[in-house]
Structures are given as C-alpha cells and as structure tokens.
Amino acid sequence: MSIEFLQQFCKSLRGTTEDVKWGHDLCFCVGGKMFCVTGLEGPFSASFKVTDDEFEELTSREGFEPAPYMARNKWVLVTKPSALKKKEWEHHVRQSYELVSSKLTKKVRKDLKIE
Template sequence: MTKDELHAAALALPGATMNVQWGDDHIYKVGGKIFVGCDGAYRTLTVKATEIAFEALTASGRATPSRYTGRHGWITFHDLAALDAEEVRGWLKTSHDLVSANLTKAQKNELGLA
C-alpha cells in the first residue's frame, strides 16, 4: 500500500482526522482518539487489532506488538509498501471500529457514528 492510498483510506472513515505529532508521525484519530499511526515516511503502520488478529499476525511474524501499547492490542507492521492494500483497508476499518466503540454516545452522534 502506498502513502497516498493509506491516507485516503484512513480519512474516508467516518469522523477521521489526521495530524502530525511526536516529531513527524502521522496520526489518524476519531473523536480525538488514535486509530492509526504511521512514521513520517509511511514505512510503518500501527493499528488496534482484535484479539484473534493480534495473536495470528504476531505469531506469524507479519506484525509485532506495538511498543508501549502492544499489551492493549496494538500491532505494528514494519513495511507498509509490502502490504496488500485491501487487507490494510480492513485493518484500518477494524481499528477505527474498535476505537470509536469507546467514544461517548454524544461523540458518536456528533461524528455520525451512532
């Protein structure tokens, strides 16, 4: 997947925003909460995964538990360009869904997620 494809796919999700923080990391949020992170060069991709996906992807070596947040179900892929675009779109949606599920009802209504 390319940087432009990832950027478009992430921002196409309801209520998604992007800002640069922590140096040059590109952070995508929904309701002020992170659902995707990439380094400035878009080499790495970090997303929140389901428990099953976390286990499968880390056990197979395709991803690693994310530094600092791995214990909370976050995984990192270390070569975005080598990943299948359709698969990445699915991980983005899953991460968005998992994160937005924890927003308040008012936030969900405001973002059109209710």
C-alpha cells in the same frame, strides 16, 4: 502500500482527523482517539488496533510485531507493508477505526454521525 493511500483511506472514514505527533508520526484519530499511526520518516510502517485473537496471530507472522508502547492495548506494527494485500489493509484499518469509535461516548458518536 504508501502513506498517501493510508492517508486517503483513513480520511474517508467518518469523523477522522489527522495530526502529527511526537514530531514525526502521522496519527489518524476519531473523536480524539488514535486508530492508525504511520511514521513520516524512514521506511513505511504503520500501527493499528486489532482484536485480541488477531493480535496473537498477526504478531507471530513475519512483517508484524507488537506496537511499541501500545501492545498492551492490542496494537500491531506492520514493518513489512507487503505482508498485507490492499483489501487486508483496508479491513484492518477500518476494524481499528470501529474498535476505537465503539468506545466513544454516545454524544461524541452522535456529533460525528457514527452509528
């Protein structure tokens, strides 16, 4: 897993924008709401939103932990990228995108052509 792969995959999802926040985090958003974050410095890691059931399961596995500041919203931090295969990365990032985009207003979803 690499920042380049994550960037390419996230940007392939309709309506995705990217922005650098807090000086060193690359954030991927849909409708202004974050669905995936990766650090630009240090070893590769990434955070994304998961379902309630997956949160408990993933945070008990090696290479995962509750995401700082976002754990209450069911975000996980992947500290060991090899803990997920490419298809699993795609699944979790796409699912995070869908969880976040489903909470957008109908108008925003229509404007972004997400339906």
